[in-house]
Amino acid sequence: MRYELYYWPGIQGRGEFVRLALEEAGADYVDVARLPANRGGGVPALMRFMDDAKATHPPFAPPFLKAGKLVVAQTANILQFLGPRLDLVARAESERLWAHQLQLTVTDFVAEIHDTHHPIAGSLYYEDQRREAKRRADDFLRNRLPKFLGYFERVLGANPKRGGYMIGGKLGYIDLSMFQVVSGLRYAFPKAMARAERKASGLVALHDRVAARPRIAEYLASPRRLPFNQWGIFRHYPELDGK
Amino acid sequence: MRYELYYWPGIQGRGEFVRLALEEAGADYVDVARLPANRGGGVPALMRFMDDAKATHPPFAPPFLKAGKLVVAQTANILQFLGPRLDLVARAESERLWAHQLQLTVTDFVAEIHDTHHPIAGSLYYEDQRREAKRRADDFLRNRLPKFLGYFERVLGANPKRGGYMIGGKLGYIDLSMFQVVSGLRYAFPKAMARAERKASGLVALHDRVAARPRIAEYLASPRRLPFNQWGIFRHYPELDGK
Numbered sequence: 001m002r003y004e005l006y007y008w009p010g011i012q013g014r015g016e017f018v019r020l021a022l023e024e025a026g027a028d029y030v031d032v033a034r035l036p037a038n039r040g041g042g043v044p045a046l047m048r049f050m051d052d053a054k055a056t057h058p059p060f061a062p063p064f065l066k067a068g069k070l071v072v073a074q075t076a077n078i079l080q081f082l083g084p085r086l087d088l089v090a091r092a093e094s095e096r097l098w099a100h101q102l103q104l105t106v107t108d109f110v111a112e113i114h115d116t117h118h119p120i121a122g123s124l125y126y127e128d129q130r131r132e133a134k135r136r137a138d139d140f141l142r143n144r145l146p147k148f149l150g151y152f153e154r155v156l157g158a159n160p161k162r163g164g165y166m167i168g169g170k171l172g173y174i175d176l177s178m179f180q181v182v183s184g185l186r187y188a189f190p191k192a193m194a195r196a197e198r199k200a201s202g203l204v205a206l207h208d209r210v211a212a213r214p215r216i217a218e219y220l221a222s223p224r225r226l227p228f229n230q231w232g233i234f235r236h237y238p239e240l241d242g243k
Numbered sequence: 244m245r246y247e248l249y250y251w252p253g254i255q256g257r258g259e260f261v262r263l264a265l266e267e268a269g270a271d272y273v274d275v276a277r278l279p280a281n282r283g284g285g286v287p288a289l290m291r292f293m294d295d296a297k298a299t300h301p302p303f304a305p306p307f308l309k310a311g312k313l314v315v316a317q318t319a320n321i322l323q324f325l326g327p328r329l330d331l332v333a334r335a336e337s338e339r340l341w342a343h344q345l346q347l348t349v350t351d352f353v354a355e356i357h358d359t360h361h362p363i364a365g366s367l368y369y370e371d372q373r374r375e376a377k378r379r380a381d382d383f384l385r386n387r388l389p390k391f392l393g394y395f396e397r398v399l400g401a402n403p404k405r406g407g408y409m410i411g412g413k414l415g416y417i418d419l420s421m422f423q424v425v426s427g428l429r430y431a432f433p434k435a436m437a438r439a440e441r442k443a444s445g446l447v448a449l450h451d452r453v454a455a456r457p458r459i460a461e462y463l464a465s466p467r468r469l470p471f472n473q474w475g476i477f478r479h480y481p482e483l484d485g486k
Contacts, residue, residue: 056403060351070337097324100317100323101320104320104347105317108303111354115362119375121378124382132362135363136362136363136364148303151301158298
């Protein structure tokens with residue numbers, strides 16, 4: 001099965017959570033919008049899909065994944081779909097619901113991270129909402145960052161299998177997502193994150209364990225991994241990084 | 244199977260999407276935090292669960308549902324779990340993924356609706372973020388409300404079964420959620436919503452169809468249905484309702 005991933009070409013964004021799963025599994029996939037337009041790629045390929053008036057299951061927004069005739073959208077839903085196919089989640093329903101529950105909590109966290117630099121509107125530039133961004137980021141660093149990291153650290157610590165993974169004794173898609181969140185927060189808020197990591201040693205160890213997986217290490221060093229930049233979810237504005 | 248729903252007792256909030264599914268199905272359930280404390284209810288019962296240091300699958304936030312030994316959190320995940328058990332979603336994986344994808348888009352919509360009155364921080368009062376709320380609500384009404392409603396209207400129109408439901412030829416949990424969204428938006432933004440509904444006749448008809456279901460009509464007239472109020476997701480501040 002060759003998977004087709006559709007996501008904005010210039011950023012890691014929400015698509016990156018899906019890429020990490022595909023890369024770790026060594027799956028056969030095409031990152032469609034990053035292909036040149038003359039090979040059927042680019043943003044036009046993505047927009048054709050979004051705007052297809054005949055589609056009965058249109059996605060609201062990227063990322064979406066094409067798997068044969070099936071089109072699946074919403075990051076956490078894509079991961080839930082891929083999980084058993086890529087051996088990145090256990091088979092039991094209770095474990096799959098738990099993995100998805102954690103992934104949806106990552107979704108909430110990511111939305112709040114995004115809104116630190118865009119608290120008013122995605123349609124406006126950061127520069128047009130700087131003052132509000134400062135207020136929101138201050139609250140985020142004081143209240144929300146420790147709450148989310150503390151929760152995930154607690155989940156790690158409560159896993160009865162003591163292998164350092166979020167669920168059970170082996171790596172799953174949720175671990176890959178935790179890696180991405182820690183990486184992104186380090187890029188966006190280096191000072192605040194350095195402080196927050198003192199209380200999140202399990203997550204830091206998990207981040208390093210994921211980064212050292214052979215396929216992930218190869219991916220991170222490849223041109224397929226886009227660098228963090230100022231157009232994605234995780235953006236570095238020094239004035240938002242606390243004191 | 245008696246389900247136990249845990250959610251903040253004073254508001255409809257995210258718990259309402261789960262209540263509507265349980266009510267439509269005539270399921271046996273207890274709304275635990277709305278029971279008196281001397282019958283094991285109230286907020287203490289909810290907090291005991293959240294703070295249980297021995298829990299291996301702790302929820303990040305309400306709502307969560309206890310079904311036998313299983314505890315499931317995240318609204319859309321709960322609905323995905325209940326869907327087949329309450330006959331509110333089709334059995335085929337492709338249909339279940341599609342229903343869940345739409346429900347996750349409702350989740351995104353609901354988060355944006357909430358943030359119109361709390362763009363800076365959930366920990367602050369509305370009065371402490373009024374100016375920012377006005378800016379965010381203006382953008383929401385101009386750009387986001389029409390985009391989300393237009394999307395759901397498109398999905399309704401693209402359903403090859405022409406029964407007026409979101410998916411296939413019979414009512415599912417996503418239809419109940421659409422009812423709740425339309426109801427809540429009418430409460431929060433009566434003027435803006437009256438305008439927006441002119442382009443969403445399918446959703447208005449769906450709202451009315453759901454409201455007329457015997458069990459839903461009985462529920463809405465009962466004391467189990469809390470009224471909308473100024474502590475929930477959908478709040479009415481006239482100054483945010485546009486011109």
